[in-house]
Amino acid sequence: MRYLGLIFKNSVRNRRRSLLTVASIAVSLCILGLLIAMYQAMFFGEATPAQALRLVTRHRVSMTQPIPIYYRDKIRQLPGVRDLMTWQWFGGTYKDARDPNNMFARFATDPDHFFNVYNEFQIPEDQKRAFLRERTGCIVERSLATKLNFKIGDTIHLIGDIFPVNLDLKVVGIYDDPDKMAALYFSREYLREALGSSSAQQDMVGAFLIQADTPADVPRLAAAVDDMFSTSPFPTRSESEKAFQLSFISFLGNLRLFIMAICGAVTFTILLVSANTISMSVRERIREVGILKTLGFTPGAILGIVLGESAIICLAGGALGCLLAAGLCAAVSHSPGADMMPAMHNLAVTPPVALVCLAGALLIGLVSSFVPAWSASRTSILDSLRYAG
Amino acid sequence: MAIPVSYNLRNLVVRKTTTIMTALGITLTVAVLLSVLALVNGLQTAFQSSGNPLQILVMRKGSNAELSSAITREVYQDLKSMPGIARDGGQPMASLEMVTVINLPSVDSPEGMNVTLRGILPLGIKMRDGLKLQDGRWFQAGQREVVVGKSIARRYPGAHLGNKLRFGRGDWEIVGVMDGGQSSVNSEIFGDLNQTSSDFNRADGLSSILVRATDAATIPALINSMNDDRRLGVVAQTEKEYYDSQTSSGAVLQYLGIFISVIMAVGSSFAAMNTMYAAVARRAREIGTLRVLGFSRGSILTSFLLESVLLSVLGGLLGCVLVLPLNNITTGIGSFVTFSEISFNFRVSPQIMAAGVAFALVMGALGGLFPARNAAKKEILNALRDV
Numbered sequence: 193m194r195y196l197g198l199i200f201k202n203s204v205r206n207r208r209r210s211l212l213t214v215a216s217i218a219v220s221l222c223i224l225g226l227l228i229a230m231y232q233a234m235f236f237g238e239a240t241p242a243q244a245l246r247l248v249t250r251h252r253v254s255m256t257q258p259i260p261i262y263y264r265d266k267i268r269q270l271p272g273v274r275d276l277m278t279w280q281w282f283g284g285t286y287k288d289a290r291d292p293n294n295m296f297a298r299f300a301t302d303p304d305h306f307f308n309v310y311n312e313f314q315i316p317e318d319q320k321r322a323f324l325r326e327r328t329g330c331i332v333e334r335s336l337a338t339k340l341n342f343k344i345g346d347t348i349h350l351i352g353d354i355f356p357v358n359l360d361l362k363v364v365g366i367y368d369d370p371d372k373m374a375a376l377y378f379s380r381e382y383l384r385e386a387l388g389s390s391s392a393q394q395d396m397v398g399a400f401l402i403q404a405d406t407p408a409d410v411p412r413l414a415a416a417v418d419d420m421f422s423t424s425p426f427p428t429r430s431e432s433e434k435a436f437q438l439s440f441i442s443f444l445g446n447l448r449l450f451i452m453a454i455c456g457a458v459t460f461t462i463l464l465v466s467a468n469t470i471s472m473s474v475r476e477r478i479r480e481v482g483i484l485k486t487l488g489f490t491p492g493a494i495l496g497i498v499l500g501e502s503a504i505i506c507l508a509g510g511a512l513g514c515l516l517a518a519g520l521c522a523a524v525s526h527s528p529g530a531d532m533m534p535a536m537h538n539l540a541v542t543p544p545v546a547l548v549c550l551a552g553a554l555l556i557g558l559v560s561s562f563v564p565a566w567s568a569s570r571t572s573i574l575d576s577l578r579y580a581g
Numbered sequence: 582m583a584i585p586v587s588y589n590l591r592n593l594v595v596r597k598t599t600t601i602m603t604a605l606g607i608t609l610t611v612a613v614l615l616s617v618l619a620l621v622n623g624l625q626t627a628f629q630s631s632g633n634p635l636q637i638l639v640m641r642k643g644s645n646a647e648l649s650s651a652i653t654r655e656v657y658q659d660l661k662s663m664p665g666i667a668r669d670g671g672q673p674m675a676s677l678e679m680v681t682v683i684n685l686p687s688v689d690s691p692e693g694m695n696v697t698l699r700g701i702l703p704l705g706i707k708m709r710d711g712l713k714l715q716d717g718r719w720f721q722a723g724q725r726e727v728v729v730g731k732s733i734a735r736r737y738p739g740a741h742l743g744n745k746l747r748f749g750r751g752d753w754e755i756v757g758v759m760d761g762g763q764s765s766v767n768s769e770i771f772g773d774l775n776q777t778s779s780d781f782n783r784a785d786g787l788s789s790i791l792v793r794a795t796d797a798a799t800i801p802a803l804i805n806s807m808n809d810d811r812r813l814g815v816v817a818q819t820e821k822e823y824y825d826s827q828t829s830s831g832a833v834l835q836y837l838g839i840f841i842s843v844i845m846a847v848g849s850s851f852a853a854m855n856t857m858y859a860a861v862a863r864r865a866r867e868i869g870t871l872r873v874l875g876f877s878r879g880s881i882l883t884s885f886l887l888e889s890v891l892l893s894v895l896g897g898l899l900g901c902v903l904v905l906p907l908n909n910i911t912t913g914i915g916s917f918v919t920f921s922e923i924s925f926n927f928r929v930s931p932q933i934m935a936a937g938v939a940f941a942l943v944m945g946a947l948g949g950l951f952p953a954r955n956a957a958k959k960e961i962l963n964a965l966r967d968v
Contacts, residue, residue, distance in 0.1 A: 209859070458613075468606075469855060472855075
């Protein structure tokens, strides 16, 4: 500790080199920070209390294959079910589908259960009643309504694809979702009418969203629902809402491996950059090391001074990298791409992420400088004084 | 007069530790970029070799994927008689198909993976030119028999020849393995159209019609007449266009990968800059000597820039070598268009490697520019006096 001043002086001696090294480490670490934050948001994100109560039941293969509507009454009778609603992906196109702004989730649901199951959603009471009352009414999430300028009373024309019908929906309410998941919901009854009684799709539904009495009931309910239908022609898979969202992400390929591989490459790059810098510095100062030794510095002290210098540089890079990563996270979470993945809205460099980055930086600093530091502390006084550079 | 390149090469060899460490940093950056590009390239190859330029894919108006399209037999009958459709022994070459997704147990995922099941007629098989049987035989009409693509046979333990798969209303025997070259057919399962559509309760809710035009000149007219016929209510596009639009599933990974490589490249340029500044500082006397010998400032600048570029190209080449083992490794990626998994091979093509080396070259040039300018600006006297 008493060499702290010396260590600090050493690290700012060649300012340009230190700055370049810090910058190099910072940009690499900002990627590491971003990826770790993504990993955390996707795989460790805590379920909100409302979310922890919900589970999704769908066809075992995927949401694209429907299950019969009569499952609703069977599920409702299970103990531990507080409420449930149908959750039917409508798809279709709105205006010009080639404009990504016009892509948002559109679901048919049961208006009388919707705000019980999604009890964290906020909507004015009169709009809620209008949603219950108006057959062709629909409600829109606030950020989506702002983006596409939907107002109460507007008509939204959807052209069906999975369902061979076109719908004219009237905006009757705008709700607030804490997760800001851009979506539109309308009544499943309206869809049924539009399909007509001859349609095979009339009595089928994509998924059920079930609300359990307590979070502890969720796994038991999932198993009970799947058991009930396991031998039917339409077997189901039930999972917590969080797990359901995760399955969407894992669907994109082995994202875990992808992130890990890149993190590995980035870490190794930083290690190389840092090792290179510190060995260049040590090589230039071998004579100095000899002088320090003649002054009575022990090999241990020399080792500590070199390690400390590298640690300071790496930590500075780490801190700067964390700041950059925080900026990147904010940019990503507000980008249009984040609308597709609700987990991305919560992307941020949280204290644990920052801690992992800084600890990583420190470790890299120590590991990368160990060989040059060790050889500096071992060189004999004579050899180092004789060194010509 | 230019300074010989051997001067730079020797210098790189003399300072081998620094050279190797800087080059390795560039190697890793290039390797990250190349593996992402190889992944996207493989995905694109899988889709691009899937379409026949003479063929048109017809879906329900408003659909952008076969999975979300619904076509009735009535539309098929009307469409078949349109002029401009090629004929095969008197029959118009229009193949009615049903596409759905089934779930197969997989080693990679405990919940199984989704794969595309296609109900098809013998004509449809005939219309896929590159498709051939690798093992076994084709399925028979009216039987619960399927033929699986070769990637599926390789990736899923339960999908070998002779095994049975359970989906729809019963067990389906795998009677053949098909090879579609590079195309996405390798990730599909084919079964008899009538048997599959009745098992999935979709006897009249089929997915798409594949049509072959008589020649390239009739394609635009045929597409227009299909799209304009309000009674049909369909959207027609060439098979190529359809598959090109499907590559979008790789776009997320592609953008993420390129974004990360560019940031890593900034870091590596800084590292290269550091190395080159040290090189310039250590060789101040040499630079002075070179100037005394009559080499101009310009040739000093070029020489140091060249050294930096050499260093980074070395890194770039190493990066190429590092990703070569990835070539032809099969991987899978989920698609939100088909809601199933497409497997394809990583493809490290010469173009990609060239792009990687070029990327390294830019890194080296950017990293070397300032130190080289620094070297060229040195005054002879000061440089020689330097210790």
